[in-house]
Every structure is written in structure tokens, then in C-alpha cells.
Amino acid sequence: MIILNTCAALNDWRETHSLKSIGFAPTMGALHEGHLSLCERAKADNDIVIASIFVNPTQFAPHEDFDSYPRTLEADAKKLEQIGVDAIWAPTPEIMYPEGFKTTVHVDGMTQILEGAFRPTHFDGVTTVVAKLFGQVRPTRAYFGEKDYQQLQVIQRMTKDLNINVDVIGCPIVRDAQGLALSSRNAYLSDAEIEIARRLNQILKGAKERFEVDSITQLEKELKRAILDAGFDKVDYVAIRNASSLMPIENASEAMRILVAATINKTRLIDNMPL
Ligand code: AMP
Numbered sequence: 223m224i225i226l227n228t229c230a231a232l233n234d235w236r237e238t239h240s241l242k243s244i245g246f247a248p249t250m251g252a253l254h255e256g257h258l259s260l261c262e263r264a265k266a267d268n269d270i271v272i273a274s275i276f277v278n279p280t281q282f283a284p285h286e287d288f289d290s291y292p293r294t295l296e297a298d299a300k301k302l303e304q305i306g307v308d309a310i311w312a313p314t315p316e317i318m319y320p321e322g323f324k325t326t327v328h329v330d331g332m333t334q335i336l337e338g339a340f341r342p343t344h345f346d347g348v349t350t351v352v353a354k355l356f357g358q359v360r361p362t363r364a365y366f367g368e369k370d371y372q373q374l375q376v377i378q379r380m381t382k383d384l385n386i387n388v389d390v391i392g393c394p395i396v397r398d399a400q401g402l403a404l405s406s407r408n409a410y411l412s413d414a415e416i417e418i419a420r421r422l423n424q425i426l427k428g429a430k431e432r433f434e435v436d437s438i439t440q441l442e443k444e445l446k447r448a449i450l451d452a453g454f455d456k457v458d459y460v461a462i463r464n465a466s467s468l469m470p471i472e473n474a475s476e477a478m479r480i481l482v483a484a485t486i487n488k489t490r491l492i493d494n495m496p497l
Contacts, residue, residue: 223303225310232311232358242269246361246388248352251275252292252406253301256396260365261307263393267363273302274311274355276318281347292409311359318354327353329380332468336481337372337492340458348373349380356381356388363389367396369403371481371494375468395493397423403493410489418453418486425449426480426495429462433497435474438462449484458483458490462497 226232236244245264249257257273264271275298282288295312302310326346332338333345356364366374374392381390395403401423402408402416411419425448429441445460463469465477478497483490 223299223307223309225299225312227312227314229313229317229358235309236360239270243362244268244359245271246355246359246364247271247273248355248364248366249273249275250277250291250406251298252294252409253298254396254404254406256367256369256404258301258305259396260367260393261302261305263391264363264365265306267391270309271307272309272311272359272361273307274313274359276311276313276351276355278318278347278351279315280319280350281344283341283343286341287407287410290410292406311355313358318351326350327380327384329376329383332372332376332379335468336459336461336463337483340483345373345376349376352377353380353384353386356386361388363391365391365393367394368392368494369395369405370492371479372468375466395495401427403491405491407489407491411486415486415489419491421452422449422454422482422484422491422493423495425452426482426493429480430495430497433462435471438471445480445482449482454484454486456485458485460484465496 226235245268247260247264261271261273277291279288299310327349328346329349338345366377368374378390381388397403400420402420425445429445442460446457449457460482462478462480465479471478479494480497481494483492
């Protein structure tokens, strides 16, 4: 496995694989089984696999955890090497955002609801960095986790709207044995907080059983109450939405997704599942 740190090295590497299919998994590092599942899927579908590790400053708001976000490049590289990833693209912020950088990629509408309502600058940071990464790596297929379900929908929209020639593939959420969705941010949780965090998935599963299309607002309210009762300090949203547009449900035949964001102490967790 090779670690690429400059655009020139990445370009050379890319040229030597110009006739091969390239699977790409963009990440911010602090890798866990969820990230590795994207690389495994990329390996199964493509000749060559590359993962990127870049903690992207533009997708964090000033009050968020950019500075404290875990950075574990050495351990990450070992994990990726072990599962047979061919290359890591690990650019610096100066490579990604050199002096004079002036472009923002903005997807309208879908980025202003749910996560976007609470993190207004987040998705512009994500779409801009992913568009850049796609331009640099020029993958055949790119793999994103359903863990960040709204992000996956936004990237699919961007790729289609800009005619970017990359197949964007969503991969299932990897959870621990008690159902907690793996996340680099789980590292911030104490043992007691992890126990609370694990209740979130149980509550969503319960919603699946009680779901009726006529009482969505009522169910959302009950779920919010249940999440607070389980020990969360704040619920940003619990929403049952159309699985692709993320807009409110208009009729019972739509594919639906339940999405949630809630905070324990200072740690904000997101989760979702199909209904
Ligand atoms: P991040 O490093 O948090 O930006 O995540 C990089 C990619 O890994 C994104 O596409 C995430 O959706 C995906 N990912 C993170 N956690 C999980 C998980 N538990 N299961 C599946 N994919 C995940």
C-alpha cells in the first residue's frame, strides 16, 4: 500500500492505473469497521481501491470539534493495509485549500433541512471537498455510508447535477452488537454515555413497529420524548421523510426513512433506518 501526500504523487499513481476500475472511499480517518466496510465493498467491485483521509475544516462550524477530531493516521494506515487497500490519499489543508481558493459547490434545497438546519455551512463544505476529491482521484465508483444518509443523498444529487462520471454507491450502516452505529465521535463518549447512546437504535426500531402513515407527527413527538427519557440531553430532530428527497411524507406508498440527531452532553450523534 502506498500513502500519497502530494497531487503530483496522486496523479502519477492514477496514471499507472488508468485502465483499471478504481473504487474510492473518502473518510476523515479515525477508522472503524464502518469505514472498512466501504473499502471492502470497493475491493469487491473494482480492480484497485483508494481511501482518502482528510479532516475537512470547511465542513465544521467554528464551535464544532475540528480541533479535537481524532487524528490517527498511523493506526488507520495499518487497518487499510490489512484489508488490502492499495493507496491512501492524505492531503494537507494547504493542498486542498491553497491561497486564493474561491470556489464553493452548493446543492440547493436538500442541504437546508434536517442536518442542514442545524449545521448551515456543513453540506457546502462536504460537497466542495467531495467534488475536489472526485477531481483529484477520478474514481470509477465512490462509496459512502448510509450512516450519513442525508450526505449520501446530497452527493448523489451533486454528482448527477454536475455530470460527474462517478458511480456513487451507498453502503449499509455498521453497528456494534447492541445496535449503536459506529462513529469516530463515539470515542468522545464515557461508558455511561455509550449505554445511553445504544438506546437510540432501540427507540428507532420500536418506531418501525408502531408506524402508521396518518399519525407521523404524533409518532415523531413520542420518539423525541422517548430519546430524552433515555438520557439524551437534546434532540435536534426526529423526522420520518421520503427516502430520496428527504421531504415530508405525502402518501403511504413512498419509500420512507426515519432520521435522528441527538446530543449526549457535548457529543452529537446521528442515526437513521428505513421504515
Ligand atoms: P467520516 O470519516 O465520518 O466522514 O465517514 C466517512 C465515510 O464512512 C462516510 O461515507 C460515512 O457515512 C461512512 N461511515 C461512517 N460510519 C459508518 C458506519 N457505522 N457504517 C457505515 N458507514 C459509515
